Amino acid sequence: MNPEPRPTRTRRYFFEECGVGIGKIALAALATREGQLLAESPAGTQPPVLGLPHHRPRAKSVIYLFMAGGPSQLDLFDYKPTLHRYDGQQVPDEVLAGQELPFIERDARLMPSPFRFRRFGQSGAELSEALPHLGEVADDIAIVRSMRTDAFNHAPAQMFMTTGHLQLGKPSMGSWISYGLGSEAQDLPAFVVLANSGISGGAACHGSGFLPSSYQGVPFRSQGDAILYTSHPAGHDSQLQRETLDTIARLNRRRLQVVGDPEIQARINAYELAYRLQTSAPELMDLSHERPETLAAYGADPGKPSFANNCLLARRLVERGVRFVQVFEKGWDAHSDVAGGHRRLCGRTDGPTVALLKDLKQRGLLDETLVVWGGEFGRTPMVENNPALRRKLGRDHHPNAFSMWLAGGGIRPGQTLGTTDDMGYHVVEDPVHVHDLQATILHLLGLDHTRLTYKHQGRQFRLTDVGGHVVKRLLA
Numbered sequence: 001m002n003p004e005p006r007p008t009r010t011r012r013y014f015f016e017e018c019g020v021g022i023g024k025i026a027l028a029a030l031a032t033r034e035g036q037l038l039a040e041s042p043a044g045t046q047p048p049v050l051g052l053p054h055h056r057p058r059a060k061s062v063i064y065l066f067m068a069g070g071p072s073q074l075d076l077f078d079y080k081p082t083l084h085r086y087d088g089q090q091v092p093d094e095v096l097a098g099q100e101l102p103f104i105e106r107d108a109r110l111m112p113s114p115f116r117f118r119r120f121g122q123s124g125a126e127l128s129e130a131l132p133h134l135g136e137v138a139d140d141i142a143i144v145r146s147m148r149t150d151a152f153n154h155a156p157a158q159m160f161m162t163t164g165h166l167q168l169g170k171p172s173m174g175s176w177i178s179y180g181l182g183s184e185a186q187d188l189p190a191f192v193v194l195a196n197s198g199i200s201g202g203a204a205c206h207g208s209g210f211l212p213s214s215y216q217g218v219p220f221r222s223q224g225d226a227i228l229y230t231s232h233p234a235g236h237d238s239q240l241q242r243e244t245l246d247t248i249a250r251l252n253r254r255r256l257q258v259v260g261d262p263e264i265q266a267r268i269n270a271y272e273l274a275y276r277l278q279t280s281a282p283e284l285m286d287l288s289h290e291r292p293e294t295l296a297a298y299g300a301d302p303g304k305p306s307f308a309n310n311c312l313l314a315r316r317l318v319e320r321g322v323r324f325v326q327v328f329e330k331g332w333d334a335h336s337d338v339a340g341g342h343r344r345l346c347g348r349t350d351g352p353t354v355a356l357l358k359d360l361k362q363r364g365l366l367d368e369t370l371v372v373w374g375g376e377f378g379r380t381p382m383v384e385n386n387p388a389l390r391r392k393l394g395r396d397h398h399p400n401a402f403s404m405w406l407a408g409g410g411i412r413p414g415q416t417l418g419t420t421d422d423m424g425y426h427v428v429e430d431p432v433h434v435h436d437l438q439a440t441i442l443h444l445l446g447l448d449h450t451r452l453t454y455k456h457q458g459r460q461f462r463l464t465d466v467g468g469h470v471v472k473r474l475l476a
Contacts, residue, residue, distance in 0.1 A: 053181060053446025058410025058476070059370040060184070061318040062177065062441065063325045065311075065353060067345075068158060068199040069332030072379035072395055073403035074424050075113045075342055076128045078145050082422040083112035083381055091382060095425055102152055103335065104384045104396045110423065111383035111393070114339040123414035130346045133354040139414040140357060140366070141407040142474055146418020146427040149377050149434045152399045154333065157376035158201030162326075163209065164438055164463045171209035171454070173438060174324035176463045177445060178215040180452045184321030188284070189218040192317050194310040195328035201376075206326055210456040212262050217326060220285065220313070221305075284316055297355040308352035315359055318369050332375055335384055336391040357407055370409025370444055372437075378402025381423045401427045404437070410444040412476040435468030443470045 074080060088109045096106055115128040120135030125143060127135050134141075151157035156166045163170040171179070174191035183190030193206045206217030256264040287295065287302040287309060295301075299308040307329050314325045329349055334341045353373065360366040379395030379402075386392075401420045407413060419429035439449040442463065449468055453460040 054448040054451055055446050057444065057446030059408070059444045060368040061323050061325070062370045062372065062409070062445070063314045063318060063327065063356070065371065065373045066326060066328045067332050067349070067373065067375040068328055068330040069154065070375045070377045070379060070397060070402070071332045072334055072338055072342060073145065073401070074379060074381055074395070075115055075338060076131060077143055077403035078420060078424050079113065079117040079126055079128070080381065080422060080424045083110055083424070086110050087112050091423065091425070095423065099400070100152060102397050103386070104380065104382060108382035108384065110381055111395070121414065123416070125416060130342050131350050133350045137354055137357050137407070140361065141405045142411050142413055143403060143405045143416045144418055144432050144474070145403045145416060145420060146430050146432050147374070147402045147404050147434070147437070148427055148431055149399045152377060152397045154200035154376065155202070157399065158199060159204050161376045161434055162201065162205040164435060164465055168204050169209050170461070171211045171215065171463070172206050172217065173441065173463060174206060174217050174326055175208040175211050175215040176452060177324050177442070177447070179211050179454070180447050181323060181445060183323050188317065188320055188322050190323040191215065191217040192322050193217040193219045193326050193328070194313055195219065196305045196307070196310070197330055199328050199330050210461070211454060284320065285313065287312060294359070297359070298352045299355070300352070307349050311352040311356040315356060315365070318365065319363070334379060334394050335396065336394040338379065338393060338395050360408065366408040368409060370411065370441065371407045372404065372441065374404030375402070381425055400425060406474065410476050411474055417471070417473055430473070432471055433467065435464040436471050439464050439468035440471045440474055
């Protein structure tokens, strides 16, 4: 039997009935967003409405290069000659008083960095030889040597850095920013995640928590389908898929009118975005159209997943209006052979990171793109040697003092902020808590961290919990 021909859809039908009606979707999305923001913000505040910030932003987007595992600040950014003088000696008891050490004994000995350090640029930034390329852009970055956090194990520390809380179920930074500002990209998510493998904190580090699920980070893959489950199933063409989505959307809207669950609207939006991504994502992920010199600068290979590819994709994403791009690169957990491990990791990440900064600057994007580099905590000045675990010449987790750097997007470049003690164990000048970093990132995007809130379980929540202040010395 021949199937019955599908009825012809007229232009009038499209605008009056079609579930993808442009005016209806736009109006519904704007009205829902405005009502939600106004209803759920505490009295006396003025939240961003329809993607408008609280104040004039310095940055439009963020690329967060998250080095999961905890890079060693002592071997990359915070040179301590004192450690050479006291190599092999025990840390004084008064330094360790009240401190928790997860994996090493309290009598562990001090270990200096095996790397040489030298100064770069007019700023005189002191950097390790393990980062041979970063010195080329030393005057474009701001190094923070005085970071501190509240957690000393990977999963909670990664969640704390990305969500501002130690408990599961809280929105990640990218979700808060998407909620506050929306997206300038019509055919791409506001928040994209690039990772070649999983991290200890898992999906919680880019989840939307109690915010509507439309604000969660969308993982993109560099091989196969860019996003899972967006390809046509076998035997289905675009017309059949469009008609199916229209029918589902009509049913969802009817249910939304009955129960008022915002997750239904999020589901409608997700279906439509997935449909548009079938066209936009393959073009975005195809690096073969980049110039050969660009691919060479990043060290990118269109056929192989890599950190280099993810850095290039991050530039392509912000170029297309994506608001927040989180690039995860794991492996920095240096419990053994900190020197060898960091040489390998820096060899894999240093060149592409610098290529990203140079590329953004050359294209005029660095001024409006905030780039953040760092992990969830640092490493101890004491050596970790544990024959039972086959660990030798490593460093333990260290939440009290570690280093990160920022560039572009309203950051005052060419400076080093903060000081640690002679052994690099405690911050002694200009401490910057994780909540302070988060508050500063939001500020640069035009958001007041105390006013970007969402009511959940009877109270107003925010990214920075009950703390945080903008680090004004970092601002241009």
